Amino acid sequence: MYQMYLGFLLLVWLPAVLRAKPAAQRCHAPLLSGGFFVPGNEFFSHGAKVTYSCNHGQKPVSGGWWATSTCQDGQWSDRPQCIDENACLPLTVPNANYAQNARTWYANGYTLRMKCNEGYKFINNDATAKCSNGAWTSLPVCQRDEYSCGEPPQVPHAVIIDQEYRELFAVDSQVTYQCEDGYTLQGGSNNMSIGCHHGNWTTSSSCSEWGT
Structure with missing residues (x-):
């Protein structure tokens, strides 16, 4: 009876142990050359934040004159770093x-x-x-580019199969349509291609129900 009861407890306990999520790891204090951070602890729990600033002639790698970083399961997000104040951060140029x-x-x-x-x-x-x-x-x-084309024309009962959707295509681009099951192009083919030439798409055909 005792052995049966013990076996029942193991059946209940083991799955719960296997499903248990391991505890998030804490972080060592970040290594920061050319600056300081607060608070000045040696270890930080998961989710804890530090704020840091840099010495004269340097700046945080994220820009501005101070920045924050968060302990995420043993690693620092946006790792604290001081760089030369005349360095540039990555830029974004539209298109x-x-x-x-x-x-x-x-x-x-x-x-x-x-x-x-x-x-x-x-x-x-x-x-x-x-x-x-x-x-x-x-x-x-x-x-x-004045010779580029907008999105290809929508063809009833067909879809473009060789390109991700986007709103602009370069000159000389080509796309391929495939008809829906049960539909076909004139001549019996299921596929057709059109191209972008001088700002316009070449004429496309239509998909008709099989046998019509």
Whole structure:
């Protein structure tokens, strides 16, 4: 009887133990060169925050003159870091992108080469930005290419199968439609392609119910 009762307790207890979520880990005090943080504890519990500032001639990597960081299961989010006050933070240029190479900041004098998104082009072919004393200068501007096309026309009983949806396509782009099951194009094919030429999509066919 005792053994049966013990077995029943194990059946109840073991699944609960296996389902138990491990406790969140605490964080060691962050390593911060060139600045200080408060409070000055040695360990911090999960969810705890520190506020830090940097010495003269430096600034927090997130910008401004002070910043915060949070302990997240043994790691610091937005890890505290002090950088040269003349360094630049990553920038955002509308309708453009660049290879960040996981950088969180750029040294003074660094030149960044941009690339316009598909369907856009640089004004005056200026594709670079330069970090100068903590600010980006000569920011490129991407404007819509007059030869690009808007979203492809919607075709009843068909869907585009080779592209993610977007509102702008570069000149010479092509997209492929596939008819819904039970529908076909004239000639019996299920697929058709159209292209973007000088700002317009080439004419598309329609999908008709099979046998009509």
